[in-house]
Amino acid sequence: MLKLNKIKAVYSDVVLALTEVSMLVEEGSIVALLGSNGSGKSTTLKSISGLLKTEDGKLTEGTIEFDGKRIDKLNPEKIAKLGICHVLQGRSAFQQLTTEENLQMGAYLRRDKDNVKRDLDQIYEYFPQLATLRHQKGGYLSGGEQQMLIIGRAFMARPKTMLLDEPSLGLAPGIIGSIFAILKKINEVEKTSLLIAEQNAIATLNIANYGYILQNGRVILEGSAQVLKNHEHAQGIYLGLNSVPPRL
């Protein structure tokens, strides 16, 4: 279980990115993290995975707990070791490594070689497209394929919780659908908890159990996926479901 307790995040000691963000990702659940550009979704994920520290940012208030253990002071590699894998935004495949080598990198911390091999086959079953691109360099894959690759790479780490930063970024609608379907499947079969930061609210809420909506670094609305989908305010302003422009 991942628990954020009123965290405040600052970049370069001056730029305030998050205030009083509290969040809960229960084991085996899918949680949506929604909000417009610059609302603090990526910063929230980076705070959890520890990557905030590598970008001159830090948490000045609040705590983050994972399975009852405080992780907010740990380095990224320690947090990864505990079972949190951050799937970065955009095309973060290792460009010069092949698909298979990229996937192998996901299992960097694992020593159980036989299971790694089985998981590799599992990935190729989830994403048959990747199997045909085994020996292709990561940099030559299309945007959608790279997204599949980095989700697969994260899967190879066998994390308890996966943090996904805009998995739909720059992808065609059909591919978005299949990626979300696989995410749902991974969640159901492997019992991996997912925290998905997304712009594509409908697709995300369709698979999520719970959701948070961020604005200017604060949680302004939270609730079950069903409630958020039907919430008038949320629908209009943040989810873009209304055909009529919302009153401001």
Add this chain to the structure above:
Amino acid sequence: MKRRGRTKTDYSQDMALIGSTQQWVILAIFLALLVILPHVLSWTHNLNWLTFINFTAITIIAVMGLNIITGMAGQVSLGHAAFIMVGGYTLAILTSNAHWPFWVALIISAIITAVIGFIVAVPAIRLKGFYLAVVTLAFFFIAQYIIRSLGITGGIHGIIGIPYPVVGGIKINTDINWYYLLLPVAIICIIFSANLSRSRTGRAFLAIRDNATAAASLGINVPLTKLRAFFIGTLFAGLAGGLWASYVSVVRLDQFTIWDSIWYLGMIIIGGGGSTAGVVMGVIFLRLISQILHVISTADWMPYLSSSIMVSLNYGVYGLVIVLFISLQPYGLISVWRKIKLNYKRWPFGT
């Protein structure tokens, strides 16, 4: 359609350094040629080429070290000549002052260089790109200053008369003997380096070069991995420096210049960064050009020109070749080789 060339069908084939019987045969023939090479050169009275080959072997070892730091792990270092210098001086002191046996001194000087490389890297790896390059450049001048100031290193006069190594009762004092000493050492280093890029550690180097943030998110300790790259890379530098000092039996400050550091980077770029085979090609290619230019400019049929004009002309042509090569083949010699292989496999269908 029957596929030409070799098609990998499983992961173990992908991991194997040498895949097929055919490749083993080619390799065996190539090694046999390398073994008889000095005799061929001595029959044809071309022994000065052997000096060139020996220096090339040492340079290959040195540049493979830089390739681990810069090509694989992506950390630009301009201090590589300084690490070679440290290795050379350490070996000189250990063999001519302390009278240690050659192999022990060589291994210890490589390890000492690697420890120094590690220590230098501790503050340096906090920086990236140009900033890191400048810090390693600063290390070069600091190392030069320290060696010039110390008494044990002989100041500006250096250390002369480094004893020739004795291996199995044979004194290694001729170019042919040196060739048979350097060849196995270089081959071991090449195998080590080629294997490294497939190992867990080597993959971590490539990962932090391609995307350090993503690497960290997968549990790779990025600072520690960079330190490892510097340690292994400078270990090669120390080894090359020790061999060099012992081969020329003298170390002096002017043997290790900042230009060497820059040329080593150039060799990596020409060869194709990150690839061991590419680096070997890059070193041979650049050294061969400069050697050919040297042979031409000193040939009998060349009209007499003053030596300063000759030197400038050499550098000019050398630079021109490199500029042309990089603009036509920006991914280096290794990419040319890969294209040839791919075309062979797909012939006659083109792309």
